[in-house]
Each structure stands twice: as C-alpha cells, then as structure tokens.
Amino acid sequence: MKQLSARKKADVAEIQAMLANPVDLGTVVIDDFHRLSEKTKRDIADLMKTLADEAADHSKLVVLGITNAGQSLISFGRDLANRIEVIPFETNPEHKVEELIDKGEAALNIELNVRNDIISDSQGSFYIAQMLAYNTCLRAEIYEADEMRRLTEESYHAVKAQVMEQLARSFHDRAVAFARGTKLRREGRAPYLHLLHWLSQSKSWSINTLRETDRHPAQRGSVHQVVTKGFLADLIDSSDEIQQVLHFDPASHLLVVQDPQFIFYIRNLSWHQFAEEVGFISIEFPSRYDFALSFAGEDRDVAEALFAALSEHELEVFYDINEQHRILAADVEEYLAPIYQSEAQMVICVLGPAYPRKVWTKFESVQFKERFRSGEVIPILLSTVQVGAFDEVGRVGHLRWDRGADQKDQLDAVVGVLLEKCAQRRSGGRDEARWVVPLPE
Template sequence: MSGVKLEEVFKVGGVPTHTFVEPVEYNQLIVALRTPGRGIVVEGPSGIGKTTALMRAIDKLCIKEDVINLSGRRTQDIDLIKELPNMGDVGIVLIDDFHRLDNKIKQDIADHLKLLADEESTGSKIIVLGINQAGQTLIKFAQDLNNRLEVISFEKNPDEKVRELLNKGQDALKININIIDDIVSESNGSFYIAQMLASQICIDANILESSQEIQSVEVSFEFSRGKVFDRLSRSFKDCATAFCQGTRVRPEGRAPYLHLLYWLAQSDDWTVSIKHILRQHPEHRGSIIQVAEKGYLASLINTNPEISSVLHYDSVSQLLTVEDPQFMYYIKNLSWNKFAKDIGFDSIGFTTPYDFALSFAGEDREIAKMLFDKFEERETHVFYDKNEQHRILAQDVEDYLRPIYQSDAEFVVVLLSLSYPKKIWCKFESDNFKQRFKEKSVIPIWFDEVQPGLFDETTRVGGISFVRSINIENQLDSIVDLCCKKLQEFRNERN
C-alpha cells in the first residue's frame, strides 16, 4: 500500500490539504463572509496564502456551491463581470485578479459595492481578491466606499505560522527535516516559498512519499536552495532580461527598468510605489518619470505576456507589484551587479549603503568597537549597531537589520568567538548572511579559543585568525588592512 505522495503534501500548485495553516487574518475573513451585503476586499502579495485561506473559509461555512468564481485574467469572465451591476441578486461572486480589470470596470464595480452595502443586500455579495492595495484602488474610484467595505490585508506570515506548515508536512510524510530553521528563514513569510523549498529538499533526499517508519532528512540547504534557484533562473532569466532592457538596451542611460526591478527585489511586500521611489532616489527622477508617467512602463508589461504573467503595474495607484512568488524568489536571489553586466549595462553598479557590517557577540563588543573605529579611520562605511541606535528607535529591529546582513553591506565581518553561537541575535544575523558565503561576501574572524569544527560552514572560505593574548591593536590593524584590500579588489573587478 503506497503512502501519501510528496506532491500531495508540499504542494506547489492548488489549495494545500495536509499543510493548510490558518493565517492571522483567518477569523476576520470568516466574520466578513458571514456578514450580508457587505463587500469584501482580500489583498496582499502573491504566495502569502490569501487565496487558500479564502477557499478554506468558504468550505468551512459550507457556501462553496453558492459562490460564482470569476477572474480578471479570463477573457470569457470579463463580460460577465461588466454585467454584474445590472443582474440583480446573483448570490456570492468572487472576482479574482481584480487588479487586472480596466479602470471603467473597476469604477462600475466600486459603485455597485456601495449600492449593495447601502441596501444591506442579502441577495448579492461581492468578494474582490487582488494584490496589494486593491482596496485603496477601489476607494479611489468611489471615495465614500471606505466605511462600506471590509478590507482584509494579508501580510507576510510570522515564522511560527511557516513552521506550523512545515511541521504538518513532516507529520504527513513521517519525516524529520534537519534544516527546518533554514527553510523558515528563507521563506520570508511566504507559505508558497516554504512549500517549494521543502518539496525540493525532499526530492534531494529521495523522499517521494510517506513510509511506515519516520525517516530523517539530512541534506545541505545550500545544495537544495541552489537547485531551486537554477531551475527558476531557467524559467525567469529571459523574462527579467526583457523587462530590464525595455524596448531596447541603452547602455549609456540610467536603466530605469533595471532599477525598478532591483528596488522591487529589495521590498518586503513585493511592491514598489513610484511616488516613494521618486522621493528616495531623486537621482533617477527623470528616467523614472519618463517611463512611468508617459505610459512606457505599463505598455512594456501589458504587451509582453511573459512579463505580464509575473509583474503588474497599476497606473492609478502607481504601484509595481510581483504576481508570481517564484519570480520574486528569483529576483531576490540574483547577483545584481553580474546580472546587469550580463544583459548589457556595463556601467551600472548597485552600490550598497555599507562597505562592511559587523556581526559579533555582546561579550566581544570592546573588540568590535575598536575594529569599527579603525574601519572608520580608513573612510569606509561600517554598520555597527551602537552607532545607529537613533535610526533603530521605534522600528521593528528584525526588519531593520535583515536587509543589512542580507545585501546592504558589501561584506559581513563576523567575529567568531566562543560566545557567538550562544546568542539569539547572532543566530538571527547569521541566518540572514549565511547565503552570502556562496557570493564570497563573508569574512570570518576566528578567535583562538574556538575549537576546530565549531563553525564548519566558515572553514570553507578564507578567513583571519585572532589571538587574544597577542597585541590586539596590531592584529586589528592587520585585519582592517586585509579587509580594505579585499574591498578595493572587489570594486576594481566590478568596475
């Protein structure tokens, strides 16, 4: 008798069964579905679990047979969506991919939603499902819809929810995966990415279905992660290239499309606002206005089916959004400077806010501070937490630090003392920079009290030894000198 199949557990298409996890927004969704007449907008990044949650909530309330499913992607559905305001009582209508409808249809649906809410209709209910700020787009068309809609915004899932999904998958397949923490960290709140990575890891471990006995899955996360990226690269590199090059490559220009995709890759919510970009990057103001406000950006996306399948631009809200979680994972893990050169932009370099970021245990703060001061004397820009307390104040510390260790520093200098693996924040930082070992962007400093094998991952790359009993000043001078030479060599190669 065969067991439960891998593709039935860690699903990369369709509604999950074994691994369904109620998102934080689930109860709000249930109540909204039970409220007569009141329209619902479910918005949020693709891959976050909003469609799955909605379908499971509909099943739970036993109203699936009453729901008419329409999509802004299906040509045959668009005519029916246009007619909804004239059709009287139609029951529950779900409009998926609402953001893809043209503005006239959006305006008519907004007016209809207002009417249904005012009449407290029990015969019709419209559910709009779309990407980020679908609710705000509707309100732009009908300003007084604000209090007549239930807008449920799905955000990236907390780590404990992603871990719950993975644990359900492990139980269904009767396995123990050795790198669950890595999958949780890499998923960045996306249920879809967690399913995709877990599926590849099981394939690499020859786990294709459940067995009678619990099996241990012992694989290298970097190996499986690399296979996922290679597969996605084959699928999406041409699409990303076509978008970044626009109608034709202008090597001497400011590469606005390339920069837009780069900024999109850095975003946490898979969306960039043109208005915010113009404020944050005034040096690109002319080129961005040229492509966004003159319609070139919308035209590039809308006339290329491959691009429009993964990107969407809303000219009303001026939001550029990723629609495919696999594409988002691909661009987040691109080596952007290499990619820019590969597609013809030899003069474009993506500079980082920091030259170096220090990672260390609190017990070694005195040495870290001395190292920071010496880096500063060499006129390099270094992230050192105590020097940035005023910027961290009132912010989510994890959200602030994550991009610094992932990509905002050219190199991470990590002080590997005996205390390092015992600290929670060191674990958080190392989780976010460990993928950069393959990029040759992590410089380990091994303290002499550390036993061989404690930091096995770091021994695969070149590092520097530090002996506490020898003159510290001289050693730090030598470390800074070597790091600065490495930085200069890197810049020369990039340019």
C-alpha cells in the same frame, strides 16, 4: 454564488453585462480585480456604493486582487471607505511555516537540517517553504517515509541553487525582458532593472514606483520618466509573459509581484551578474547626475533639446527648470555649487554670445573650471561666437552647433557623441584632458 475572473474574456464580458443590468445579482466573486480596465473598476465601485446605500440583501459583491487592490477600489470612490470591508491576506507568520515543516517531517519521519533557513527564506510563503523542503528531500534521495528517523545533511546553498536553476527556466527570460525595458539603453541608468531590484527588496511584494525615487535619487529622473510617460505600463501590457508575474497600477503607481516563485527568484539573483547579462555597462553610479547643463537663457532651446534627448536615453541630467521645485526657497548658490563641482559626472557648456555676461553662468563656470583638466567639461560652441571668446575652450576639444543648420541632425550627432562619452566613463575608461571629438559640419 457566481465566480468570475478578470483573466477570462468571457467572464469580463459577463461582468460588464452585470454592471449594465445589476438586478438581483446574488453573491458574485470577481477575482483578479486589478486586471480590469479603469472604467470597469470605477463601475464596480459605483455599484458597490449603490448596494451599500440601499442596504441590498439580494446582492453581494466580493472582489479579490493583489496587494492594495482594496485601496485601488476606494480610489474610484472615496466614500466607499466606510461602506465596504477590506480584508487583507497577510503573509503567514514564521510559526505557521514552522508548523508546516513539522507536519512534513512527521509524515516522512525525517528531520531537515536546513529547516531554519527554509523558514527564514520562505518569508511567510507556504509554497516557497514546500518547494525548498521538497528539493532538500530530492537531494537527500528521500522519496517516501522510512521506519528509521533520518536527519538530512544537505547544503542549503546547494538546495537554493537547485531551486533557482529550476525557477530560471520559467522566469529568467521574463526578468531580462522587463529589465531591458522597451529598448535597451546600455549607457543609461537602467530604470526598469532598478525597479525590479527595489521590488525584490520589498517585504510586501509591492512598491510605490514614484515614492521609491525619493529613496534613490540617482535614479529619480530615469524612473520618473518611464513611470509618468506610460512606458512602464506599456511594457507590461505588451507582454503576456510579464503580465503573469508583474502588475502595474498607473493610478496608484504600484508595481506588484503576482507569483511567489518569481519574488523568490528575483530576491536571490546575483544582481551585478544579472545586470551584465541584461547588457548594461554598469549599474554603479558614483555621481548623482551624468551631465549638468550650463547655458545662458538666450540658448535655452539648445539646452532643453539636449535635456530631452539625453533623458530619453535614461540618463540623469541636471536642467534648472526640471529642478525648480527643489531649488525653490533654497540658497541657490549652495544648491548649485556642488552639482557643478562634483555631483555631475560631466558638465555640458552651451557657449553662446550671452554666456560670459550672465551672473549665473559666471558662477557656474567658476565651480567647474578646474574640471577642464580631467576632461569632465564638454563645451558646445554655437556658431554665433568664435573660439577666441572662450580661452579654456581653445585648449580642449569641443563640439560645434550651427544655428543655421538642421537642428535635429545636429542634436542626433551631438547626443551620439555624448552617449559614447558617458559609456566610456561608465565602463571605467578615462580620456586625456585634451579630448577632441570632431562633429560633421
């Protein structure tokens, strides 16, 4: 039997050579299958199908991988489902962990007062149970078996804190690096941090990143962007340290923990304290959206540029085209009204000549009209109209957008102001109703 690992370059080269000339392989075990390239995975799936069809008794392939590795393999060849056997290695049941503790207590002639906490917190991991029991013994100064049976009197909180301190040496910096993402957006919705938090709540050590957004709509846009645009995969691929604890499969959108110590560490983090340490202003989002865009179709180019730029900063922005699949077949007025009334923390009005004449902009403006008083409406006045055309705008501060000037420079300037506004709101600060933000001409 030959054992190969996708973690070793020499073994990967041997796997590829084997695939190129699959003759009388014998039994080959490929570990860490999930770390192979998509092409190599597909070639392995093709070879397994061929071996199964030929009922080859001279060659057998066994692949080992993280959670759902078997499903990932089948995704490369749907007809493999009835040709191969997938053997899941589940977490150990509590009675098996209890049996492990019993044997340790018998060997040392002790009784752990925190055994029930250890069994519960280990969540089926022998390694975690042993780690917690070991530290309980260290705190009780038990280093070897004693003739007299001894009952420990340790605080489980203290035991867990000691374990967390040890784990932090290995995992703190990696967790922070992942939570910050490719670039820290302090005012953003912290998509990487939320992915890590959702992962910590998973009993299976894995999450479907896109499916999670259905359960957490406040992070839908920011998480969807980092997943579908490849930012999440790039972040993990760029760091050997992160790769040791996390794996992401772009084909299935699965994010998986690879180390039992790391899952214990993130499950027991103080998440508010961690978020503050990472550098986020806040991870509490009372509104579904940070901004809702209101504009006439003639000025869609400005609205779309704002949407793209704000989304890049990991903010949630309501933009009609991006939500068409949700609006479809819904009562449009019932769908839109709450967004402009309260579900968006702030409303951005792109005010051009056509704005007062459109049916939907009239409807939207009625919904958010009262929000001018609380500084929650941000008008962007295009150079093609005068302030007098919009009475409410004349009474509050507003931003200018000159269609004849460089659009990129203006976009950067406007987005910079909007980010400051969002950061102020996120940190709990409130503006006066007549806020004024000058924009360079």
